[in-house]
Amino acid sequence: MFNTLEKEESAQKSGKRTVFIVSDATAITAETLAHSVLTQFTDLQYDQVRIPFIDSPEKAILAAQKINDAYIKTGVRPLVFSTFVDVNIHKTFTEKCQGFRIEFFRSFIKEIEQETGLKSAHSMGRSHVIKDEERYNRRIEAINYTLAHDDGQMNKGLNEADVILVGVSRSGKTPTSLFLAMQFGVKAANYPLIPEDFERGELPEVLHDKRDKLFGLSISPERLSQIRNERRPGSRYASLDNCRQEIEAAENMMRREGIKWLNSTSRSIEEISATIMAELNLHNAHKIE
Amino acid sequence: MFNTLEKEESAQKSGKRTVFIVSDATAITAETLAHSVLTQFTDLQYDQVRIPFIDSPEKAILAAQKINDAYIKTGVRPLVFSTFVDVNIHKTFTEKCQGFRIEFFRSFIKEIEQETGLKSAHSMGRSHVIKDEERYNRRIEAINYTLAHDDGQMNKGLNEADVILVGVSRSGKTPTSLFLAMQFGVKAANYPLIPEDFERGELPEVLHDKRDKLFGLSISPERLSQIRNERRPGSRYASLDNCRQEIEAAENMMRREGIKWLNSTSRSIEEISATIMAELNLHNAHKIE
Numbered sequence: 001m002f003n004t005l006e007k008e009e010s011a012q013k014s015g016k017r018t019v020f021i022v023s024d025a026t027a028i029t030a031e032t033l034a035h036s037v038l039t040q041f042t043d044l045q046y047d048q049v050r051i052p053f054i055d056s057p058e059k060a061i062l063a064a065q066k067i068n069d070a071y072i073k074t075g076v077r078p079l080v081f082s083t084f085v086d087v088n089i090h091k092t093f094t095e096k097c098q099g100f101r102i103e104f105f106r107s108f109i110k111e112i113e114q115e116t117g118l119k120s121a122h123s124m125g126r127s128h129v130i131k132d133e134e135r136y137n138r139r140i141e142a143i144n145y146t147l148a149h150d151d152g153q154m155n156k157g158l159n160e161a162d163v164i165l166v167g168v169s170r171s172g173k174t175p176t177s178l179f180l181a182m183q184f185g186v187k188a189a190n191y192p193l194i195p196e197d198f199e200r201g202e203l204p205e206v207l208h209d210k211r212d213k214l215f216g217l218s219i220s221p222e223r224l225s226q227i228r229n230e231r232r233p234g235s236r237y238a239s240l241d242n243c244r245q246e247i248e249a250a251e252n253m254m255r256r257e258g259i260k261w262l263n264s265t266s267r268s269i270e271e272i273s274a275t276i277m278a279e280l281n282l283h284n285a286h287k288i289e
Numbered sequence: 290m291f292n293t294l295e296k297e298e299s300a301q302k303s304g305k306r307t308v309f310i311v312s313d314a315t316a317i318t319a320e321t322l323a324h325s326v327l328t329q330f331t332d333l334q335y336d337q338v339r340i341p342f343i344d345s346p347e348k349a350i351l352a353a354q355k356i357n358d359a360y361i362k363t364g365v366r367p368l369v370f371s372t373f374v375d376v377n378i379h380k381t382f383t384e385k386c387q388g389f390r391i392e393f394f395r396s397f398i399k400e401i402e403q404e405t406g407l408k409s410a411h412s413m414g415r416s417h418v419i420k421d422e423e424r425y426n427r428r429i430e431a432i433n434y435t436l437a438h439d440d441g442q443m444n445k446g447l448n449e450a451d452v453i454l455v456g457v458s459r460s461g462k463t464p465t466s467l468f469l470a471m472q473f474g475v476k477a478a479n480y481p482l483i484p485e486d487f488e489r490g491e492l493p494e495v496l497h498d499k500r501d502k503l504f505g506l507s508i509s510p511e512r513l514s515q516i517r518n519e520r521r522p523g524s525r526y527a528s529l530d531n532c533r534q535e536i537e538a539a540e541n542m543m544r545r546e547g548i549k550w551l552n553s554t555s556r557s558i559e560e561i562s563a564t565i566m567a568e569l570n571l572h573n574a575h576k577i578e
Contacts, residue, residue, distance in 0.1 A: 032321050037397050040398055043407050050575065052574065100404045118333055121331050150436075175471075275341075284336070286338060288343065
């Protein structure tokens with residue numbers, strides 16, 4: 001008996017967990033936060049299952065059963081991260097689910113009700129329903145703007161940009177621009193710096209009167225060469241030597257022109273984007289030095 | 290004295306709040322969750338300030354001062370949402386900050402430590418540092434794939450798609466594809482259904498052997514006409530009559546071909562994407578009916 005208990009305990013403490021992300025809406029918020037929390041546990045091995053749109057007590061029971069089945073099958077208690085807006089569905093789920101539950105929503109909503117004296121709307125999935133239509137439309141508009149102004153393909157409307165990313169080809173401008181648009185509703189254009197610009201020793205002419213909107217991305221020559229080789233293996237364009245020269249020229253130009261820039265090599269698009277927001281003080285993002 | 294207290298209380302309960310989002314990393318997770326929580330409070334008026342990268346006790350003190358200043362200036366206690374991974378910086382911030390604080394990280398990390406018997410890494414900003422490099426690279430690859438396969442512009446490599454969105458022009462395929470790629474690392478191509486397809490009464494030929502990857506987006510004729518009119522005002526393409534015909538033909542085709550589809554009109558790209566993930570059972574997303 002003692003042995004069995006010990007074994008169970010040891011499985012719980014070292015076995016591979018199943019992580020369930022459950023929500024009465026998209027489960028995207030729950031997944032984002034769960035992922036942030038779990039990356040703190042570098043030794044945790046887990047498989048992840050997302051169960052969105054649990055918008056009735058019946059579905060809550062089925063979701064709980066799925067989790068309980070995983071518990072029986074693996075012998076390890078699943079970790080369950082949830083965001084339930086609906087009180088009753090949450091209650092049903094809580095009663096049935098035998099996983100280790102962490103609920104991201106409910107306690108905070110209660111605290112804020114107390115602090116503000118306001119009642120919350122117990123409607124479901126409000127966060128990703130188009131409630132704040134203006135904010136949503138701004139994001140969609142920003143995505144369209146960014147696609148139209150990717151890689152310097154359209155000079156028209158460049159004045160409307162909130163930020164114009166500059167840097168050598170494949171330095172990370174496009175994914176960063178799209179993330180800025182999608183996450184923050186920022187109109188992010190991007191413009192490549194090419195060998196002709198370095199020979200001339202000048203920024204592309206269309207950017208001359210837009211210096212306050214420019215932000216530069218640089219990258220290590222080794223990483224750039226690797227990325228370019230995936231596209232055009234063995235080309236001069238992808239060679240380490242050429243990458244080194246282009247990057248040096250681009251960084252010199254950015255320094256000379258007083259353009260803020262960062263090295264994207266070991267940074268995620270989230271980090272790069274949050275840095276740009278703070279550096280350029282966009283949409284109430286504040287930099288504390 | 291009593292009057293003053295009452296006044297203060299009333300300001301607290303009805304005044305416009307300042308919401309601060311503070312983090313020792315990008316603050317993106319904190320903002321996402323704060324936004325989800327706050328959309329539950331439809332009557333709450335607020336201005337939002339993001340303060341990312343508070344990665345030293347000195348910066349924590351400056352951030353707290355900024356918040357305390359807002360308290361003095363507005364007379365209403367600011368709401369402060371934070372994600373601190375670093376224990377010491379969090380402690381300093383907590384001591385100095387006079388806002389109403391909600392910390393999204395710390396309590397959960399402790400609970401998970403207890404449940405798993407594992408220690409968390411108290412390193413900063415791990416969540417958006419490129420830790421899980423494989424997952425990160427998959428996202429970037431998916432973004433590049435999606436951009437290359439937007440709007441049917443490249444048939445090569447269409448077999449590699451996790452999903453191919455189909456629908457009439459401007460039905461929401463592009464932003465949805467990009468969100469799927471960015472959020473979930475899904476290779477999402479998209480292919481337009483055009484009048485020629487409807488006349489022929491057949492799916493574009495390149496899609497014939499890819500039916501299991503197709504997912505359709507439809508939209509209300511009124512909304513489609515509105516969107517198209519922004520691009521090409523007064524055109525036949527944008528007319529309500531033409532929009533109605535195209536949509537009817539597209540929906541008929543999707544029904545006939547057995548393609549799953551949804552109406553995107555009042556759904557956000559988050560909702561559409563989460564639905565597609567669950568319907569096609571992509572990356573361990575489960576649909577519970």
